[in-house]
Amino acid sequence: MSSSHYQQIQRYFSELIANKALLAGSKLPSEREIGEQFKLTRITVRQALQNLEAEGLIYRQNRRGWFVTPPAxxxxxxxxxxxxxxxxxxxxxxxxxxxxxxxxxxxxxxxxxxxxxxxxxxxxxxxxxxxxxxxxxxxxxxxxxxxxxxxxxxxxxxxxxxxxxxxxxxxxxxxxxxxxxxxxxxxxxxxxxxxxxxxxxxxxxxxxxxxxxxxxxxxxxxxxxxxxxxxxxxxxxxx
Amino acid sequence: MSSSHYQQIQRYFSELIANKALLAGSKLPSEREIGEQFKLTRITVRQALQNLEAEGLIYRQNRRGWFVTPPAxxxxxxxxxxxxxxxxxxxxxxxxxxxxxxxxxxxxxxxxxxxxxxxxxxxxxxxxxxxxxxxxxxxxxxxxxxxxxxxxxxxxxxxxxxxxxxxxxxxxxxxxxxxxxxxxxxxxxxxxxxxxxxxxxxxxxxxxxxxxxxxxxxxxxxxxxxxxxxxxxxxxxxx
DNA sequence: TAACAAATCTGGTATAGACCAGATTAACGA
DNA sequence: TCGTTAATCTGGTCTATACCAGATTTGTTA
Known part of the structure; x- marks a missing residue:
């Protein structure tokens, strides 16, 4: 199955967003916090976030953080x-x-x-x-x-x-x-x-x-x- | 100006492709070779390549390499x-x-x-x-x-x-x-x-x-x- | 010569740090 | 109270290294 670490993070946030546990516009934890939570380095976390961005689920604001994308x-x-x-x-x-x-x-x-x-x-x-x-x-x-x-x-x-x-x-x-x-x-x-x-x-x-x-x-x-x-x-x- | 290292790589290949010095379908040097050439780590090289991919200038084949995108x-x-x-x-x-x-x-x-x-x-x-x-x-x-x-x-x-x-x-x-x-x-x-x-x-x-x-x-x-x-x-x- | 095995090359994934610049927030002083 | 400054937080960029798995090439053997 899709077992790489960054995919776990991807799935985690995908589901939170799909379940409306994270609402449109709300802010994700910082990259460093996510890394601590999953015991993964920031680079791995960023890979997951960048993929979620490519899917259109989240977007970033320069040096402010990551946010849940509103519906298109x-x-x-x-x-x-x-x-x-x-x-x-x-x-x-x-x-x-x-x-x-x-x-x-x-x-x-x-x-x-x-x-x-x-x-x-x-x-x-x-x-x-x-x-x-x-x-x-x-x-x-x-x-x-x-x-x-x-x-x-x-x-x-x-x-x-x-x-x-x-x-x-x-x-x-x-x-x-x-x-x-x-x-x-x-x-x-x-x-x-x-x-x-x-x-x-x-x-x-x-x-x-x-x-x-x-x-x-x-x-x-x-x-x-x-x-x-x-x-x-x-x-x-x-x- | 745009002075980060990965942007230099991006510009370098953008221009090679624009000038037809690299033709559609041709293979780029490996990530490691590019890194040596520019004295940069693979992570930095990959950032540049991923951006070029987002622009549609190059694409990858799994574990085979990076190639110049044919015209759309x-x-x-x-x-x-x-x-x-x-x-x-x-x-x-x-x-x-x-x-x-x-x-x-x-x-x-x-x-x-x-x-x-x-x-x-x-x-x-x-x-x-x-x-x-x-x-x-x-x-x-x-x-x-x-x-x-x-x-x-x-x-x-x-x-x-x-x-x-x-x-x-x-x-x-x-x-x-x-x-x-x-x-x-x-x-x-x-x-x-x-x-x-x-x-x-x-x-x-x-x-x-x-x-x-x-x-x-x-x-x-x-x-x-x-x-x-x-x-x-x-x-x-x-x- | 053809078939198979081994070595090598490639990108994919990951660790463990580091410094920077802009954005935000807290502290401070008038 | 208000405005300014300083500390802090955030993502942006980067070094150096490591191991994996699939693709390719090379080498060996039948």
């Missing part, structure tokens, strides 16, 4: 609902913080996708989003201001889909999505307040104005970096 | 193309191995989704799929034989979507998809020949026969366990 939110990037509505419908409290907003010349990739000349200004928006005060998502968005004049003067901590609907009478439900399960790049890990190399989910989204394949107008290109343990993606495909 | 395949679960066509179109060689096939009584979850009584027999199909001889995906499928009579007598290493199309004149493009980035459960890691706890991508797919929301007929429920470094998911949403 179900998120549908293609939904009519915004992040805010989604999260609150699931009984959690969403919030959004704007980290940066500026006009930037489009790089080659962005320009090609948007069908605009390179170095045309686009609106860069950098946001951090929270679920129950826990930072879970970094967004970096490039917005086609040619299609959305004046958007830079709006409150950009709110839901973009709401804003487009209310101010521009636009709804985008045509998009290309790319998902990749990989570790968080340094900048995203930094923004999330965790150490680089933690596992994450990387989403690239290209939002189109129309569903005309021959005249694709790109409203917005969105890069999302999620904590891997914070979200389950749900998409319904209907023809 | 782009996969669209909602596509008209099958896994086989997808992979070969990207210049790689797909193959499929049937690990198990049997009639099983439906459990509560399956029965509810399929709208059949619990313990009604469903066809369980367990497959392993390879890209260029590398096992990357474990599939566990539950097939509604009431809608697909005689399917258990077909060759089930082939593409299911092809089979449904040819034999039953069915095409399913209505589905619910769930993605979760998490470590591989023990059974899947085992089937993939890697140690448990490695990062993975978990997909649950429910395939419907029609797009009638009031009369959902479930053809098949599919659980997919992917190596996290083997695939990028791509989905196009059009209304």
């Amino acid at each position: 939110v179900v998120y549908d990037p293609a939904s009519y609902l915004s992040f805010n509505l989604y999260v609150s419908e699931q009984g959690c409290q969403p919030s959004t913080q704007k980290l940066a907003q500026q006009l930037e010349p489009a790089n080659a990739h962005i320009a090609t996708l948007m069908g605009i000349p390179e170095k045309t200004p686009v609106l860069f928006l950098h946001r951090r989003r929270y679920i129950d005060q826990r930072p879970v998502l970094i967004e970096k968005m490039y917005i086609n201001i040619a299609l959305l004049p004046g958007i830079e003067n709006e409150d950009l901590t709110q839901s973009l889909s709401q804003l487009l609907k209310n101010k521009y009478q636009l709804e985008y439900h045509n998009m290309d999505l790319f998902f990749k399960s990989t570790s968080l790049p340094a900048h995203a890990a930094n923004d999330l307040g965790i150490s680089a190399g933690q596992p994450g989910l990387h989403i690239e989204r290209i939002n189109y104005l129309t569903n005309d394949e021959n005249n694709k107008q790109v409203l917005e290109i969105d890069y999302e970096f999620w904590r891997h343990d914070a979200v389950t993606i749900n998409i319904s495909i209907r023809d | 395949v782009v996969y669209d679960p909602a596509s008209y193309l099958s896994f086989n066509l997808y992979v070969s179109e990207q210049g790689c060689q797909p193959s499929t191995q049937k690990l198990a096939q049997q009639l099983e009584p439906a459990n509560a979850h399956i029965a509810t989704l399929m709208g059949i009584p619990e313990k009604t027999p469903v066809l369980f199909l367990h497959r392993r799929r390879y890209i260029d001889q590398r096992p990357v995906l474990i599939e566990k499928m539950y097939i509604n034989i009431a809608l697909l009579p005689g399917i258990e007598n077909e060759d089930l290493t082939q593409s299911l979507s092809q089979l449904l199309k040819n034999k039953y004149q069915l095409e399913y493009h209505n589905m619910d998809l769930f993605f979760k980035s998490t470590s591989l459960p023990a059974h899947a890691a085992n089937d993939l020949g890697i140690s448990a706890g490695q990062p993975g991508l978990h997909i649950e797919r429910i395939n419907y026969l029609t797009n009638d929301e009031n009369n959902k007929q479930v053809l098949e429920i599919d659980y997919e366990f992917w190596r996290h470094d083997a695939v990028t998911i791509n989905i196009s949403i059009r209304d």
Whole structure:
């Protein structure tokens, strides 16, 4: 059977969490305490904790300790609902913080996708989003201001889909999505307040104005970096 | 800047791989050799290698060594193309191995989704799929034989979507998809020949026969366990 | 030459320490 | 009471070493 020592620790905490003996958000004993309890060295303890982290059962806060992961939110990037509505419908409290907003010349990739000349200004928006005060998502968005004049003067901590609907009478439900399960790049890990190399989910989204394949107008290109343990993606495909 | 020792190793190999000085599939020096080269202990070396693994740049084979990860395949679960066509179109060689096939009584979850009584027999199909001889995906499928009579007598290493199309004149493009980035459960890691706890991508797919929301007929429920470094998911949403 | 056994190489697991830097808490002084 | 400082706690990084089990290679033997 699975008899290595670190697996015993893993099972121990797995069961505590499954049985709700350890509730979401609560703190685990320190690595040194666990080591004493099981008569194992810290390295062995850390191996177990890192595996539990990979499973998404626990997460760490830099030099503060290990904590039980709250349940993942179900998120549908293609939904009519915004992040805010989604999260609150699931009984959690969403919030959004704007980290940066500026006009930037489009790089080659962005320009090609948007069908605009390179170095045309686009609106860069950098946001951090929270679920129950826990930072879970970094967004970096490039917005086609040619299609959305004046958007830079709006409150950009709110839901973009709401804003487009209310101010521009636009709804985008045509998009290309790319998902990749990989570790968080340094900048995203930094923004999330965790150490680089933690596992994450990387989403690239290209939002189109129309569903005309021959005249694709790109409203917005969105890069999302999620904590891997914070979200389950749900998409319904209907023809 | 990022000055810890293991980060130096990480950068070193990152650059070798980026510059194609180390090609996909090639073997890294052993942990002990790397340690000698950098005058660092094996624990430090392993920290670097584990981070590179989390980034998807390298992967390990149990007690054989560390290898450079081949480029990820782009996969669209909602596509008209099958896994086989997808992979070969990207210049790689797909193959499929049937690990198990049997009639099983439906459990509560399956029965509810399929709208059949619990313990009604469903066809369980367990497959392993390879890209260029590398096992990357474990599939566990539950097939509604009431809608697909005689399917258990077909060759089930082939593409299911092809089979449904040819034999039953069915095409399913209505589905619910769930993605979760998490470590591989023990059974899947085992089937993939890697140690448990490695990062993975978990997909649950429910395939419907029609797009009638009031009369959902479930053809098949599919659980997919992917190596996290083997695939990028791509989905196009059009209304 | 083919079959088998032994030596070797690899990562997997583990011990027993050590020092650092950031976060938290306790103690102290105004 | 409030603000600052110092002690303490926590995970982050690292050295040095050891033994194990599976995979591979080498060597030997029939």
